[in-house]
Amino acid sequence: MNAKLRRVLAAGAATLGLLAGSVAGAQAAPATRTISVHPSGVRTVERPQATSQADCTVGNLVVTRYASCEGRSVTIVLLSNGRKVGGGTFNLWIIQRFDRKSLHWTEQVSITDPVLTPNARDLAVSVSASSPGNQVKIIYPQGHVLGTPSQGQLVGTFDLFRQAVRAEDTTYTFTVSKPGVIPFSFSATTVRYRCDNTFKGMRAGCVVPSVTTQVSMTSFRYISAGIRALRQRGGYWGDPSRGVPLTWLGAWIRQRHWDEVCKGRTPTAAERRAGRTSCDEYPFASTAQGGTTLPAGQREITFVPPRENNQQGGEIQRWLKAWRILSGDRFYVVA
Numbered sequence: 206m207n208a209k210l211r212r213v214l215a216a217g218a219a220t221l222g223l224l225a226g227s228v229a230g231a232q233a234a235p236a237t238r239t240i241s242v243h244p245s246g247v248r249t250v251e252r253p254q255a256t257s258q259a260d261c262t263v264g265n266l267v268v269t270r271y272a273s274c275e276g277r278s279v280t281i282v283l284l285s286n287g288r289k290v291g292g293g294t295f296n297l298w299i300i301q302r303f304d305r306k307s308l309h310w311t312e313q314v315s316i317t318d319p320v321l322t323p324n325a326r327d328l329a330v331s332v333s334a335s336s337p338g339n340q341v342k343i344i345y346p347q348g349h350v351l352g353t354p355s356q357g358q359l360v361g362t363f364d365l366f367r368q369a370v371r372a373e374d375t376t377y378t379f380t381v382s383k384p385g386v387i388p389f390s391f392s393a394t395t396v397r398y399r400c401d402n403t404f405k406g407m408r409a410g411c412v413v414p415s416v417t418t419q420v421s422m423t424s425f426r427y428i429s430a431g432i433r434a435l436r437q438r439g440g441y442w443g444d445p446s447r448g449v450p451l452t453w454l455g456a457w458i459r460q461r462h463w464d465e466v467c468k469g470r471t472p473t474a475a476e477r478r479a480g481r482t483s484c485d486e487y488p489f490a491s492t493a494q495g496g497t498t499l500p501a502g503q504r505e506i507t508f509v510p511p512r513e514n515n516q517q518g519g520e521i522q523r524w525l526k527a528w529r530i531l532s533g534d535r536f537y538v539v540a
Contacts, residue, residue, distance in 0.1 A: 278297075470484055
């Protein structure tokens with residue numbers, strides 16, 4: 206074999222060796238393993254007259270004036286180079302409880318009913334939480350392996366600083382991890398809650414302001430009769446069966462709205478003989494719909510005994526404190 210041929214064969218062997226090395230390197234490259242997490246949505250359900258407990262099922266966010274409970278189904282997908290190789294599901298629960306006479310509140314976070322493929326049983330979850338401007342402490346078994354249920358708690362203190370009223374929410378971040386796999390984080394934000402210290406003689410407290418409450422006028426003979434008569438004529442504002450709530454504004458607007466509909470009005474002779482000398486307006490003068498805000502067909506005045514009007518004022522004050530009603534809150538009137 207001549208020298209030139211030997212050089213050609215040697216160069217070819219070297220080239221084949223490089224190609225083989227490249228192929229071996231490509232085969233040895235590790236797969237990219239990742240996690241994808243998909244929480245389900247929720248349907249909001251209000252229970253306005255409930256005082257504290259908010260029981261819910263998966264797919265629902267049940268809200269009362271002093272509590273909320275949301276349940277979500279969470280799907281986990283294990284991926285290798287973008288291809289599904291395993292995963293599972295679990296249920297996520299977040300429960301909030303507030304106190305109308307305290308700035309302290311609690312939230313409970315639970316993971317239940319885990320169902321996992323064999324290669325996903327070492328998936329773990331860690332939880333963090335934040336509520337801007339507030340003091341929150343999360344107590345949770347961080348890095349909990351999903352093969353069993355887990356439960357944690359958030360303890361919060363609302364900081365009002367110098368403000369009389371402030372609203373906030375809690376944002377949870379859940380991180381799902383597995384050894385050798387790129388972790389995945391997702392967030393869940395609770396309903397908005399509000400704390401205030403505006404009621405004289407009453408400690409500061411917290412509520413869920415989006416919940417529409419009800420105030421009853423059924424114990425007031427003439428006032429309730431006037432409201433029912435208006436509704437029979439098609440007046441629907443504040444009627445629970447019509448789903449159009451009133452909006453509370455407060456005492457600052459009361460006199461102006463009362464003057465617009467009652468000033469200069471006098472009872473009939475029959476009403477005077479019956480002692481019905483006090484003008485009562487509906488919608489209430491302290492609401493955004495009071496006075497002449499609405500067309501005549503959507504409002505009513507009724508002459509009632511002064512005592513009934515005074516008693517109505519006391520009932521409204523009790524309702525305001527019981528549900529911590531502030532300007533902008535919506536409500537219905539039961540008559």
